[in-house]
Amino acid sequence: MKKNRLKKIAFYILVTVFTAIAIGCGQTEEAEETVTTEEPEAVIKEDPMDVVAVEDPEFASLLTNLECEEETLTKRPMAIMVPNDNYGAVPQIGISHAGVIYEIPVEGYYTRLMCIFDYTDYKSLEKIGPVRSCRLYFAYLATGFDAIYVHYGEAKYAVNFLNSGKIDNLDGLNGSISSIVFTRDTSRKSPNNAFVSGESVLSGISSKNYDTDYENPDEVKYFSFADEDVTPQDGSAEYVSAGYPVNKPYFEYDSASGNYLRYQYGDAHIDGETGEQLSFKNIIIQSAKTTTLDDKGRLEIETCAGGDGYYITNGSYEKITWKRDSIFEPVKYYNSSGEEIKVNTGKIFICIVKNADFDNVVLK
Secondary structure, X not given: OHHHHHHHHHHHHHHHHHHHHHHHOOOOHHHHHHHOOOOOOOEEEOOOOEEEEOOOOOXXXXXXXXXXXXXXXXXXXXXXXXXOOOOOOOOOEOHHHOOEEEEEEOHHHOEEEEEEEOHHHHOOOOOEEOOOOEOHHHHHHHHHOOOXXXXXXXXXXXXXXXXXXXXXXXXXXXXXXXXXXXXXXXOOOOOOOEEEOHHHHHHHHHHHOOOOEOOOHHHOOOOOEOOEEEEOOOEEOOEEEOOOOOOOOEEEEEOOOOEEEEEEOOEEOEOOOOXXXXXXXXXXXXXXXXXXXXXXXXXXXXXXXXXXXXXXXXXXXXXXXXXXXOXXXXXXXXXXXXXXXXXXXXXXXXXXXXXXXXXXXXXX
């Protein structure tokens, strides 16, 4: 990007000099306009990605690389557990403001969402949710973002970790903060009627004496973002399905916006606050080792060991692998050459798929 800017500066200097000479020699106004026409943005082609130059914002979100307030860069995000069943959970409220959304299986072949918000994106929201219970693998992923983790209850396998002091969490079953953070929407049926607001979350954080600031903000990096808009070259992905059997979600690429529109339960996936369909610049699908823990079908999903996957953007996909060193680090994604992939600027939707179901992923 810096090289492109230097080239443009040099170009405009030459144009200025040329224009001054032309005026001195009696050139016509039409000729001057021809000379001063702005140079078109260069399109550079590299293997295995097509790349197009994009502008750098002054302050860029660590979750999306989109322009943000300066305060965002020093503040920890919030990760919140959101149900995704069709028994009163949808439409969810406020989740379109999240920079990153995870969709992961839970028991019964349903999926649950974990929505991760920048501080300045959630603090002013009046309603977010509904909020449901934690599964341990979601908490492990939230820890990798150093997020304040919001949930209403938990599976028994998560209790020890949630109480370990290794994750800052706001639990609706904690009587000391429940009434501070959570409210019930009487127009919905329990258990899908607990909601929070940005203000109530901040009140809970204050009550628990959690720190909203990163300890070392200059060292925080979740994704490696591309300096230029990239298009993968492994194959077409204008239609994307992770293969989840109950809600049957899929994405369709909208070339006009450059984003993927999300559908589930046979219809557009809508944010009930805005009435707008959820859309994302990037989709990541990652396979993970999965074990069934009990007769209720509760799962243990590996979040560190690594596996295969796909990075999907701009109507195309690239085969990738993933891994991370510990639950306190973000997941890293790598291309076939072993290099960390460059993610395009924009919102990210991440689907985690059981290893046994990875063949059900559809890209076309």
